[in-house]
Amino acid sequence: MTVTAAIEIEHLWTQFSDDLGNIKIVHQDINLTIARGEIVGLVGASGCGKTTLLREIMGLQTPSQGRVRLMGETLDGFLTHTAMATAAQLCGVLFQRGALFSALDVFENIAFPLRETGIRDERVIERLVIMKLLAVGLQPQNAWLKPAELSGGMIKRVALARALILEPGLLLLDEPTAGLDPIASQDFVDLLAGLHRQLHFTVVLVTHDLDVLRDLCTKVAVLADRQVIAYGSLPFVLQGRHAFINDFFHNLRAKRVFQNLGYEHG
Amino acid sequence: MSSKTDPNPLPGQALRLVESRLEDGRVCVGLAGDWTLARLLPDKDVLKKLQALGDTPELHWDLSAMALLDSYAALQIWQAWGGHLPVSIQGSRDHLRLLEHWQEVPGMVPVLTPRRSVAQIMEQTLNKPLRNFFGHVLSVLALLGQLVLDFGYLLANVRAIPWPDVIGTVYDTGVRALGITALLGFLIGIVLSYLSALQLQMFGGEIFIINILGMSIIRELGPLLAAILVAGRSGSAMTAQIGIMRVTEELDALSAMGISHSLRLVLPKVTALAVVLPLLAVWTSAAALLGGILSAQGILDISYRQFLFKLPEVVPLSNLLIALLKSTVFGFCIALIACHFGFKIKPNTESLGNETTNSVVAAITAVIMMDAVFAILFMAVGFS
Numbered sequence: 001m002t003v004t005a006a007i008e009i010e011h012l013w014t015q016f017s018d019d020l021g022n023i024k025i026v027h028q029d030i031n032l033t034i035a036r037g038e039i040v041g042l043v044g045a046s047g048c049g050k051t052t053l054l055r056e057i058m059g060l061q062t063p064s065q066g067r068v069r070l071m072g073e074t075l076d077g078f079l080t081h082t083a084m085a086t087a088a089q090l091c092g093v094l095f096q097r098g099a100l101f102s103a104l105d106v107f108e109n110i111a112f113p114l115r116e117t118g119i120r121d122e123r124v125i126e127r128l129v130i131m132k133l134l135a136v137g138l139q140p141q142n143a144w145l146k147p148a149e150l151s152g153g154m155i156k157r158v159a160l161a162r163a164l165i166l167e168p169g170l171l172l173l174d175e176p177t178a179g180l181d182p183i184a185s186q187d188f189v190d191l192l193a194g195l196h197r198q199l200h201f202t203v204v205l206v207t208h209d210l211d212v213l214r215d216l217c218t219k220v221a222v223l224a225d226r227q228v229i230a231y232g233s234l235p236f237v238l239q240g241r242h243a244f245i246n247d248f249f250h251n252l253r254a255k256r257v258f259q260n261l262g263y264e265h266g
Numbered sequence: 267m268s269s270k271t272d273p274n275p276l277p278g279q280a281l282r283l284v285e286s287r288l289e290d291g292r293v294c295v296g297l298a299g300d301w302t303l304a305r306l307l308p309d310k311d312v313l314k315k316l317q318a319l320g321d322t323p324e325l326h327w328d329l330s331a332m333a334l335l336d337s338y339a340a341l342q343i344w345q346a347w348g349g350h351l352p353v354s355i356q357g358s359r360d361h362l363r364l365l366e367h368w369q370e371v372p373g374m375v376p377v378l379t380p381r382r383s384v385a386q387i388m389e390q391t392l393n394k395p396l397r398n399f400f401g402h403v404l405s406v407l408a409l410l411g412q413l414v415l416d417f418g419y420l421l422a423n424v425r426a427i428p429w430p431d432v433i434g435t436v437y438d439t440g441v442r443a444l445g446i447t448a449l450l451g452f453l454i455g456i457v458l459s460y461l462s463a464l465q466l467q468m469f470g471g472e473i474f475i476i477n478i479l480g481m482s483i484i485r486e487l488g489p490l491l492a493a494i495l496v497a498g499r500s501g502s503a504m505t506a507q508i509g510i511m512r513v514t515e516e517l518d519a520l521s522a523m524g525i526s527h528s529l530r531l532v533l534p535k536v537t538a539l540a541v542v543l544p545l546l547a548v549w550t551s552a553a554a555l556l557g558g559i560l561s562a563q564g565i566l567d568i569s570y571r572q573f574l575f576k577l578p579e580v581v582p583l584s585n586l587l588i589a590l591l592k593s594t595v596f597g598f599c600i601a602l603i604a605c606h607f608g609f610k611i612k613p614n615t616e617s618l619g620n621e622t623t624n625s626v627v628a629a630i631t632a633v634i635m636m637d638a639v640f641a642i643l644f645m646a647v648g649f650s
Binding site: 128 | 303307336337338341342367368371373613615616
């Protein structure tokens with residue numbers, strides 16, 4: 001069995017043009033290979049194209065040039081039915097605001113991907129859903145609530161349970177801890193770390209949360225100046241000499257977070 | 267790893283279930299390869315075989331060649347075993363732990379639904395819709411009362427009149443509806459004129475086409491057509507707009523800033539539609555009459571000069587005034603009903619769809635019912 005990387009991004013360019021025909025380049029020749037089992041934190045300034053990159057990885061958006069391979073599968077025929085289905089099978093996605101189906105209750109939201117794969121056995125669906133509910137720290141009786149009745153933290157948990165229900169090899173999280181209180185955010189980190197030990201999936205997460213980067217991520221990718229300027233372990237990235245790295249990691253707030261990392265700041 | 271040459275594009279190993287005989291004569295079942303949802307789901311035979319074997323006692327289970335095991339496959343194996351580990355088994359600790367984990371997952375808490383009595387079913391099927399209806403009527407009345415208070419407030423505080431909102435709504439509901447109302451009015455005019463002309467020719471009363479078209483279009487069809495179009499076009503948009511504002515918590519944000527919903531959302535819409543709809547009705551009538559004139563000229567040889575000269579004579583001015591009055595009331599009601607249903611929307615997609623549908627249905631029904639009331643009230647007015 002050949003071990004392929006989880007995600008390979010090759011010469012990826014993204015550009016948008018507005019109504020006036022002005023072209024804005026978002027990604028300029030990005031190359032990134034993410035090995036299986038890594039938890040990669042994607043950081044960068046607001047509006048630098050982190051979410052766009054994530055959307056391109058999950059096949060929701062076509063890059064202007066270049067290609068993305070998930071688990072060795074090329075998504076060349078982007079946005080066709082088969083490519084979408086392949087991408088959907090390979091990766092679970094957690095959107096920034098959960099994106100739960102508001103007309104369905106929690107149970108049906110989590111069971112939705114299961115039903116789509118063609119499982120008809122209600123007993124199997126029920127037990128798998130409860131297992132995932134418990135895994136993300138919710139109680140089975142929460143299953144009958146509608147998304148409108150959930151708190152922000154619960155929405156994230158349910159969305160994570162939905163992303164995990166098919167146990168994909170790849171998990172893409174868009175700001176999983178944004179809008180959570182510090183305790184809920186820490187719970188989320190512990191939860192994901194525990195699930196990662198169990199299921200060995202690959203995670204790519206967009207975050208601004210330094211605690212998440214320190215406690216959860218095995219690798220950090222820094223997106224600035226339309227390129228990935230650094231990719232590696234956190235201490236390695238901290239040694240970078242880019243202006244954004246300086247602003248983002250070498251300030252008082254970051255010093256407090258990283259002081260027990262055993263790394264001397266410059 | 268191309269999906270074109272490989273019939274099984276999944277990475278990893280195929281799943282296998284192998285039966286063999288051990289030295290002591292027992293049957294050994296070997297589960298090997300990747301036991302995952304993607305592999306197991308299309309392979310119905312393996313699942314059937316597994317379920318059949320699970321009941322058989324005194325088997326030896328060998329899971330040591332198993333590469334991957336996910337929760338779905340683990341659950342299927344666990345259920346085949348009848349909810350406990352077999353006596354004789356070998357396999358990796360991780361896999362066994364995942365299998366045994368299913369013992370700890372509880373069943374779903376059943377939701378108890380109390381048995382309904384006959385009285386309750388009656389109340390659900392008969393009483394509830396009735397109560398719903400009166401509930402809607404009451405809250406529309408409450409909204410109307412609030413509007414009256416708002417109008418009073420604006421009379422005292424002229425500077426608080428939300429002009430930008432009113433003018434924006436006039437543009438959206440009026441100016442942008444000119445094309446569609448003209449087109450539909452014109453076509454209806456042609457059809458009506460053509461059908462009437464055929465009947466009138468039989469009696470030799472061709473000249474009465476002017477009476478028929480003038481009366482029916484100016485007094486009835488123009489206002490009604492415009493009202494129904496506006497209810498479908500702008501009424502639904504108003505309901506959806508307010509509904510989305512509920513979903514995105516914009517309504518709460520307005521309240522938190524101390525801005526009245528009725529003053530800033532309902533009143534501009536109601537005022538704008540009450541102004542716009544009479545104008546649209548006249549516009550639609552004009553387009554319909556134009557279609558009627560062209561059609562009459564083609565079929566009956568009644569020239570447009572003759573038509574226009576005779577029109578004021580057979581259709582007294584009071585008909586136009588009735589039409590204007592009716593349209594004002596229609597516009598007022600359409601906007602009021604649209605806003606009422608907009609505020610009823612709960613923050614989920616299903617409710618948004620339902621209430622928008624309800625809004626349009628209720629608005630059109632109300633328009634037609636009020637038209638009937640106007641017909642009775644002005645029975646003796648406007649006939650020469």
